Amino acid sequence: MSELRWHPLLEEWVTVAPWRQDRTYHPSAEHCPLCPTRPGQPETEIPEPDYHIVVFENRFPSYTGEQGRCEVVCYTPDHDSSLGEQSVDHIRDLIEVWRDRTNELSRLPNVKYVFVFENRGEEIGVTLSHPHGQIYAYPFLPPVLQRELAAESRHMRKTGRCLYCDVIDGEKDGVRTVLRDERWIAFVPPFARWPYEVHLAPTNHRGGLIDLDEEDDVSFAACLKGLLQKYDQLFEKPLPYVMAMHQRPPGRGGRHHHFHIEFYPPNRTLDKLKYLAGSELGAGAFVLDARAEDTAAELRAL
């Protein structure tokens, strides 16, 4: 199992998992471990010759056993596809899978938070190009969520309102809106830390995947697909990104939380990346060389 070490200056946990150094690194397409097993070929992570959506325990987990879980979610058997290329109907199935895993992992004894995410693209550090996401069930509340939940609680105490509902309310004029329908909105937040950062959120107050109704799911799937298609149109190439779902933690702790998904593409232009350097890493202060209103207009126009 991993070793959790306490960072006394930042008051957060650092997870030490040395075996992850040996994880599979950029295998060729014919040796992809996330493809179905082809007849006569060595067995991959998925022994069957085809699948719809598959989830399995990560072979190189950061958390396992009584600490938590690390799962891999294979979106499709098609090696050369992507999340944004899936049909809205398929994405609705995937939402149900994410919900099932959230529900089940939340019940494990030591799990304090279930985090659904996707790393896409080599620029992000992805080592397997097959379209897939991951789920971490942490034995602690991760620091970003801890800060977010604390801010939401303070805002609720002070105003009696949901903080994120107020953030969405601030997008009424539409200048930072990328797309929206009756139930979901995608926008570049005024406080974005990445040039093409987008938040995707239900406009009605929902705490997490398990709080969405069927109409929410339909809209969520369509808006997610729409956003990812815009991303890939932006520079006419598959845009790398981190997709991070911020849902409420298990139990009563996050009762004021508003579910949303944050996307962080590292590109600032077609061929230039934003790197986290001195100010961001050393001081925790992001400096951004783009205005949310401008990048939102770019994405909206696609």
Next chain:
Amino acid sequence: MRTPPSGPVASRRDHLPQRVGKGRRDHLPRQAGKGGAGKGRVTKRVAQKADGRYLIYFEKTPAARRVTS
């Protein structure tokens, strides 16, 4: 979050936020047809790999396939 340890570096064994629960093999995913909050669009089939890790196939339910195809 619990009170941090006094030393500059602490091992997980001493400072895991909570240490309760069973070993991993005691809680393989439930074989139920759909997740607790599911809408019945997919069904679940749980398998176990040779090294003990679980694998869950989510398949389109026949009813959902009829409605959406």
